[in-house]
Amino acid sequence: MRKLLAATLGVLSAVGGFVDIGDLVAASQAGARFGMAHAWVLLLGVMGICAYAEMAGRVAAVSGRAVFDLVRERLGPRVALLNLVASYLVTVLTLAAELGGVGLALQLASGLSYLLWVPVAAAAVWLVLWRMRFQLMERVFGLAGLALVGFAVALFWLPTDWAALGRSAAHGGAAGQGWGAYWFVAVALFASTVSPYEVFFFSSGGVEERWSAADLADARSSVLIGFPVGGFLALSLIATAAVVYHPGGPSPDSLAQVAQPAVLAFGAAGLAVATLAFFAVTFGAALETGLSAAYAAAQYFGWQWGKWVSPREAARFHSVLLVSVLLGMLVLLTTVNPVTLTEYMLVLSAVVLPLTYLPILIVANDRTYLGDRVNGPLANLLGVVFLLVIVVASVAAVPLAVVTGMGR
Template identity: 55%
Template sequence: MKRLFAVALGILTAIGGFVDIGDLVTNAVVGSRFGLGLAWVTVLGVVGICLYANMSGRVAAVSGRATFEIIRERLGARAGMANLAASFLINLMTMTAEIGGVALVFQLVTGIDPLLWVPLAAFGVWIVVWRAKFSALENATGLLGLSLIVFAVAVFLLQPDWGHLGMQLIPRIPESESGSTYWYYAIALFGAAMTPYEVFFFSSGGIEEGWTVKDLGQTRANVLVGFPLGGILSIAIAACATLVLLPQAIDVTSLSQVVLPVVQAGGTIAFGFVVVGIAAATFGAALETTLSSGYTLAQYFGWSWGKFRRPARAARFHLIMLIGLVIAVLVLLTGVDPIAVTEFSVVFSAIALPLTYIPILIVANDRQYMGRHVNGKLVNALGLVFLVVIVAASVAAIPLMIITGAGQ
């Protein structure tokens, strides 16, 4: 049983990071417009996040320090500040989207305006972050999030023509869509898969759990179980939208449309599972992003941090998280659409990717911190290939956003 719970951090990171509100919405939108023609981006994102999350976790296990601490020390205050500014702002935008996502889940169940749920959702996140142990946080949220497997079950219940569905996997641009829109959503999917906070949360979570060199096998297990699972669920979400929403030309503008294929496939029971899964995924992602806001600032400035310390001994760490939650609530109370925030957050994540992943590659190759556990030649080769993809996505994101009117 302990070995099963040992991979809970990877499951939480995947469920709360890979399958968060951004991934739920983006995959449903893509499935309803492009079918499975962009599934290859999800596969690419899974490989990329596995590669860099494993580096980040290995850095934490070998050095005994979180990645962000070493980035500042290794690259200097200015380079570290650029990384911090980009990561923190994207993280704050993502946190806002996740709090909004939790509120949308409650609206889905009760029919009550999500604005009334926003303060309660943020308060719930704060209570858990403040009082719950890290192990309880990751185990409960990660395991409840597995209810999202209902999307994969729904694909089978919908009894598709498997040959036709398989043909959808061939990358192609539908006649109703432009090439610019296709590549815009490809970048959005890639940004959703490789959101910067995931690697910082994963690294900091390793310190929370006391990883050492002896735990490198566990680190790899977390990565190789959690993120591919998230990728499978992401493709299942897109497949559900492909089977139900695409033929009816239904545009995804609300959470109810995301879950519509599951309800059509499995009725009330399936609806119950999908609500639990989405609630766990969005709440887990809200916890991750809230913790990541505290992790990044505290690690950069050298403050005391971590769930393993009492709040009174890591006061600034907890204060930063509280301020972040207050900002997220204030933004959402303006009436901004959480779905719109989500769609913008994944694209801006893609823009910030180089500032996150280039430093990680540098640190993972530094023998001063890593000793004999530096990257091997194959890992470095793959890392450099992905850096080319990351930089290309970052450079193309804003022009494509302007050209397509944010995917319209």
């Protein structure tokens, strides 16, 4: 019974950990502008991240090493350093966007400007990272993030034309906004679904929780159930935005507009649930991105990392963690709009995607680490196909952003 409970909690925290500020922004903008036409992107992204998170979890469980711990051994110190610098910068930028999301959620709840909340949020994130137990942290924010289910429920209260939703999912297209914008939004939504830090965090988290080969089944089920359910929540964000804003409505450029479908369906209670969900998913993702940035640095240099030792035994790790949270806060205090920041962050994430995913595929095929638990033909087929998609998205991201002027 306790094992079942633990497994369920694992699944639930994967659900909550899947959605973050990138999904909130990209999914509702996609829904508002193109209806359900991007549903396939989400489906593709979820399949890809399932395949890769399963590999990363398997590497962590069998070898006891986080995937990025192994990158340097396989790519050499120079290339891996380049990888580290790029991944670190994007992760810190993501952290900044998540902190902005926390600030915006608190602004929704209190009416005070998000800029006042950002330092508070940064301090709270750091404090949780400094003190809270890893599993507790994962579960609290994962479970609270499930409040996003409110958006799926809202679909039944809104005057949803299910047939029209289905039609736009199957035959939707540029909806008069231009194919450039369509593909730009597709790349952004894809990047938000397969954010590099998610696998980063997932594999290091496996090591933090001391997975062994015996935990493989649990790790698999939390990926293969949790991520699709998370994808379903993101899909309901697209759908509600499509019902409320598409066609002809504005493209949501604030969290208040993202919350609007829940408000229309349930009034003040809807706003409360949406605000709680936004707070939980962005705060949870801020924790994950902060940790991921520090994991990346510590794992490249071989420093002691992790929350299973005291901070003084992992002084370099905790120093990087502290500096990363401060950097994220400073980015926001330039008064850059958090939603705009999220849009740019998604483009940069798309560019660096191959740096995260290629090494996983290489390591998951390495018998030195995995023995006979290396990838089977199916995992490799999925892995390679998905890697091709990633490379295309990565190459296309900047040209699309420039040509369409960030998808306008």
